[in-house]
Amino acid sequence: xxxxxxxxxxxxxxxxxxxxxxxxxxxxxxxxxxxxxxxxxxxxxxxxxxxxxxxxxxxxxxxxxxxxxxxxxxxxxxxxxxxxxxxxxxxxxxxxxxxxxxxxxxxxxxxxxxxxxxxxxxxxxxxxxxxxxxxxxxxxxxxxxxxxxxxxxxxxxxxxxxxxxxxxxxxxxxxxxxxxxxxxxxxxxxxxxxxxxxxxxxxxxxxxxxxxxxxxxxxxxxxxxxxxxxxxxxxxxxxxxxxxxxxxxxxxxxxxxxxxxxxxxxxxxxxxxxxxxxxxxxxxxxxxxxxxxxxxxxxxxxxxxxxxxxxxxxxxxxxxxxxxxxxxxxxxxxxxxxxxxxxxxxxxxxxxxxxxxxxxxxxxxxxxxxxxxxxxxxxxxxxxxxxxxxxxxxxxxxxxxxxxxxxxxxxxxxxxxxxxxxxxxxxxxxxxxxxxxxxxxxxxxxxxxxxxxxxxxxxxxxxxxxxxxxxxxxxxxxxxxxxxxxxxxxxxxxxxxxxxxxxxxxxxxxxxxxxxxxxxxxxxxxxxxxxxxxxxxxxxxxxxxxxxxxxxxxxxxxxxxxxxxxxxxxxxxxxxxxxxxxxxxxxxxxxxxxxxxxxxxxxxxxxxxxxxxxxxxxxxxxxxxxxxxxxxxxxxxxxxxxxxxxxxxxxxxxxxxxxxxxxxxxxxxxxxxxxxxxxxxxxxxxxxxxxxxxxx
Ligand code: AMP
Numbered sequence: 001x002x003x004x005x006x007x008x009x010x011x012x013x014x015x016x017x018x019x020x021x022x023x024x025x026x027x028x029x030x031x032x033x034x035x036x037x038x039x040x041x042x043x044x045x046x047x048x049x050x051x052x053x054x055x056x057x058x059x060x061x062x063x064x065x066x067x068x069x070x071x072x073x074x075x076x077x078x079x080x081x082x083x084x085x086x087x088x089x090x091x092x093x094x095x096x097x098x099x100x101x102x103x104x105x106x107x108x109x110x111x112x113x114x115x116x117x118x119x120x121x122x123x124x125x126x127x128x129x130x131x132x133x134x135x136x137x138x139x140x141x142x143x144x145x146x147x148x149x150x151x152x153x154x155x156x157x158x159x160x161x162x163x164x165x166x167x168x169x170x171x172x173x174x175x176x177x178x179x180x181x182x183x184x185x186x187x188x189x190x191x192x193x194x195x196x197x198x199x200x201x202x203x204x205x206x207x208x209x210x211x212x213x214x215x216x217x218x219x220x221x222x223x224x225x226x227x228x229x230x231x232x233x234x235x236x237x238x239x240x241x242x243x244x245x246x247x248x249x250x251x252x253x254x255x256x257x258x259x260x261x262x263x264x265x266x267x268x269x270x271x272x273x274x275x276x277x278x279x280x281x282x283x284x285x286x287x288x289x290x291x292x293x294x295x296x297x298x299x300x301x302x303x304x305x306x307x308x309x310x311x312x313x314x315x316x317x318x319x320x321x322x323x324x325x326x327x328x329x330x331x332x333x334x335x336x337x338x339x340x341x342x343x344x345x346x347x348x349x350x351x352x353x354x355x356x357x358x359x360x361x362x363x364x365x366x367x368x369x370x371x372x373x374x375x376x377x378x379x380x381x382x383x384x385x386x387x388x389x390x391x392x393x394x395x396x397x398x399x400x401x402x403x404x405x406x407x408x409x410x411x412x413x414x415x416x417x418x419x420x421x422x423x424x425x426x427x428x429x430x431x432x433x434x435x436x437x438x439x440x441x442x443x444x445x446x447x448x449x450x451x452x453x454x455x456x457x458x459x460x461x462x463x464x465x466x467x468x469x470x471x472x473x474x475x476x477x478x479x480x481x482x483x484x485x486x487x488x489x490x491x492x493x494x495x496x497x498x499x500x501x502x503x504x505x506x507x508x509x510x511x512x513x514x515x516x517x518x519x520x521x522x523x524x525x526x527x528x529x530x531x532x533x534x535x536x537x538x539x540x541x542x543x544x545x546x547x548x549x550x551x552x553x554x555x556x557x558x559x560x561x562x563x564x565x566x567x568x569x570x571x572x573x574x575x576x577x578x579x580x581x582x583x584x585x586x587x588x589x590x591x592x593x594x595x596x597x598x599x600x601x602x603x604x605x606x607x608x609x610x611x612x613x614x615x616x617x618x619x620x621x622x623x624x625x626x627x628x629x630x631x632x633x634x635x636x637x638x639x640x641x642x643x644x645x646x647x648x649x650x651x652x653x654x655x656x657x658x659x660x661x662x663x664x665x666x667x668x669x670x671x672x673x674x675x676x677x678x679x680x681x682x683x684x685x686x687x688x689x690x691x692x693x694x695x696x
Contacts, residue, residue: 003039005122007031008046009161015047015175022233024176028185032299033192040299041292042128044182049173051131053290055316055365058135062146062169064092070150075099092170097163100154122156127165134169179291186298187278188232191270194302201235201266208242208259213249232270239263277303284309286318286525287461289365311452311459311524313354313387316361318525320391320449322512322533328496331513331532337491338513339465340499343535344446344485345407345509346395351379351445354387354454375445375481382477387454390472391522392447393485399442400556400565401586402480404507406636406661409441447472448485451522465520465530489516498642498655500534505641505658510535542635544685546571546659546677547668549579550601550629551613552621556594563598568621569633569662570613571646573679578612579627580645580679581619582657583635588664604628614645627673632666635659638686647683657682 011031015024028047035043050057068082077099086095130153134146153165167173192198243260246252284294284306297305311317325331332338348363349372358376360368369376375394396409450460450472460468469484476482486506488499496511503511514520515530523530548569556565566586570579589597604626609615613624640651641658648656659682 001123003035003043003124005124005127005161006158007034008043008124009158009164012047012164012175013160015177019176021181024181025185025188026233028177028182029188029192032185032189032295035295035299037296037300039124040296042124044292044295046124046128046168047175047177047182048179048291049168049171049175051128051135053292053315055289055361055367058132060131060135060169061171062134062150064170066143066147066150067092067096067166067170070147070154071096071099073151074154075102093163093167093172096154096166097159100157100159100162120156122153122161127153131169179285179289182291182295183281183285184278186295187274187281190277190298190303191232191273193299195270195273197266197270197273201263201270204259204263204266205235205238205242208239208246208256208263211253211256211259212242212245232267232274235263236267239267280306282525287311287459288315289318289525290315311389311461313352313389313452313454314359316350316352316365317389317451318365319348319350319363320523320525320531321527322531323527323529324533328500328534329493331534332491332493332496334529335513335515335532337489337516339469339487339489339516340496341448341512341514342446342486342503342506342508343510343512343533344393344395344404345507346393346410346443346446349375349392349394349445350451351375351388351390351392351447353379353383353385353389356380372443375443378445378481382479382482383475384477385453385455385475387452388450388475389452390447390475391449391451392445394443394445397442397444397480398566398586399558400560401554401584402444403584403586405587406507410443442481444480445482446485447476447482449522450475451524461522461524463521464516464518465514465522466516468522501640501652501655502642504536504639505644505660507660536639542637542659542685542689545632545634545665546582546682546685547630547671547675548582548585548633549627549673549676550625550631551579551581551615551627552609552624553601554584555622559591560594563594564601564623565594567597567631568615568619569631569659570615570676571679571682572674572676573646574674576612578614579673579676580614580648580656581616582644582646582682583633583659583662584619585631585633585662585664587662593664601625601629614648616643616645618643630668630671630673630676631664632668633659633662634665635663636661637689638682647679647686650679650683651686657686 008031011027014027018024018027031043032040045051045053045057048054051060052058064086065079068079068086071077072079072082082095082099085099086092089095130149134149137145150165150169154162157165164173239260246256280303281294281298285291288294288309288311294306294309297309325334347368349368350361350365352359352361358369358379360372360375362368372394394410396405396407397403398405448469449465450468452458453460453471453475455475456471460471463471466489469487473484478484486503488495490496490499500511511534513532513534520530548571550567551570552568553564554566554568556563566584568581569583569585570581572578573580605623606626607624609620609624610627637660638657639660640655642655644656644658646657648654651657
């Protein structure tokens with residue numbers, strides 16, 4: 001029949017009454033020892049207030065109103081009366097319990113008389129199944145279904161059971177039970193279920209108890225002797241109390257010391273076993289964070305089964321995390337030759353593909369698939385194998401220039417429904433001009449790790465990092481939308497500094513250094529020095545704006561097809577009378593402005609780059625302009641950049657200055673190019689930020 005729900009409700013009541021970790025552990029161990037094979041997973045989920053693993057648990061939101069309605073039907077008390085009582089007491093779980101405890105009031109609506117009613121006891125399996133039936137249904141007609149189910153449950157439930165049914169369905173479980181609490185308890189369960197230490201320990205305790213003279217069996221000793229020694233903590237506590245009682249009784253018989261030594265030996269062996277189990281359970285959990293499944297395997301098949309728990313597509317792993325160090329020198333000293341990668345400021349995305357189906361999970365293992373249909377489509381198209389789990393950062397990019405945009409942009413996509421047109425465009429635009437949210441806020445996927453690859457036999461966690469990365473680049477057709485994280489492998493500090501500057505000026509928040517040694521495995525769930533992050537804290541916008549010269553332009557694509565989509569902007573250096581690039585500008589324009597500027601500046605296009613334009617090859621635009629226009633530009637900060645020419649080598653050899661995240665503020669018709677912001681002013685701005693510069 002399985003575990004009765006009353007057993008679970010009683011354990012929940014105990015758990016709710018304490019915040020002490022060991023005590024909770026004790027209650028949980030006792031509970032798990034009663035749980036049969038079919039209930040281990042469900043008991044685990046219900047304790048956590050979910051119906052399944054966190055990443056796959058259907059939502060069960062039942063409103064208080066429905067609970068009051070069911071209670072009203074059950075007890076024949078008006079909903080209004082119950083509602084008034086609720087506003088006084090505030091706790092709907094307790095309200096249900098106390099009202100069910102009250103003697104039945106006779107009304108026409110009530111189902112019968114509590115005292116005479118003989119109803120079958122609820123089991124955990126039934127309650128879980130009923131919750132599942134209620135879950136995930138939000139439409140109007142589902143209300144009556146939910147009410148029917150709840151009526152059925154309240155009909156059978158004891159007041160205490162009804163309290164926890166209510167707590168669960170209104171999502172107000174507050175047992176303080178977390179995944180970690182359960183992992184610990186499960187580690188303690190093992191020696192009791194799968195080892196003969198536990199019965200031997202219990203036998204020792206009984207023998208020790210038998211030595212306590214009858215007269216010395218005081219209430220404390222009596223209470224511990226009466227208790228089931230079902231957990232290690234409890235056993236140790238009982239042994240300690242018996243020992244004290246024996247001492248108090250005068251000279252303990254000689255065998256007492258022997259038994260006491262045996263108890264100590266056994267409990268320390270069991271502690272060591274628990275510790276080993278904890279490590280194994282934790283490893284399994286990091287690779288397969290479904291604690292219900294782990295409890296099920298452990299209880300049914302014993303500790304060895306945990307070794308078979310492995311990385312599996314569509315089961316999100318706990319992500320590996322990075323430590324931090326305060327300087328690049330320390331990082332290179334610690335890791336030696338290592339991989340340095342851009343640290344993108346986006347959303348961590350674990351991409352799972354299996355047989356053509358794609359699902360994506362966030363850092364917190366929440367499903368993200370629905371919010372990024374464009375990424376799903378790109379992954380489907382560009383993944384070449386049968387199954388993979390890839391670790392990546394999803395980053396907002398400029399629709400025109402492909403440049404990385406500030407993180408905030410991506411948040412506009414979260415929580416939105418897709419496939420819908422944005423409100424402001426559907427009405428006024430014709431079919432060809434319509435565009436979707438995905439067009440407005442495009443994202444790219446920067447892949448950086450491969451955790452599972454079906455085509456080479458599954459888990460990749462134990463492979464060295466560069467091997468994992470090589471597999472990643474073979475597995476996908478790479479382009480702008482699905483790229484590999486920009487990476488160099490070096491042990492040269494100068495090269496590392498230059499790479500950091502490039503990362504910052506490209507819109508990243510810093511770099512991540514990664515070990516490339518033999519032991520550079522993927523440590524799911526761990527924060528360690530195999531990955532070290534080094535970033536510059538995000539600063540406020542620059543207090544000052546820059547008046548920059550429009551030096552050239554890049555043709556737009558997609559929605560910006562036929563007009564200039566981005567502009568190359570520069571500062572003026574009076575000493576050399578030259579213009580030096582500071583940023584590429586593609587943000588802050590309306591469609592109307594883009595059309596107007598294309599026309600107006602089109603009249604100033606020149607064939608070749610003027611001699612006094614200092615521009616790196618990599619940044620050469622599609623068209624050059626005479627220096628006729630000055631625009632006011634705002635941005636996040638001035639940072640070092642190896643590609644921009646403003647103040648090149650002035651502060652640091654072979655490095656210039658760039659404006660990060662530039663946005664057009666307004667047109668400065670009142671200024672000509674020679675009164676634009678000077679290079680020296682940009683250098684000054686860099687220096688003035690220095691005071692606030694925060695390095696991590
Ligand atoms: P933090 O959130 O500051 O602890 O930094 C770690 C986060 O950086 C990860 O969770 C990723 O989301 C993100 N990240 C960005 N780029 C990379 C990269 N190349 N390698 C690893 N993590 C990255």
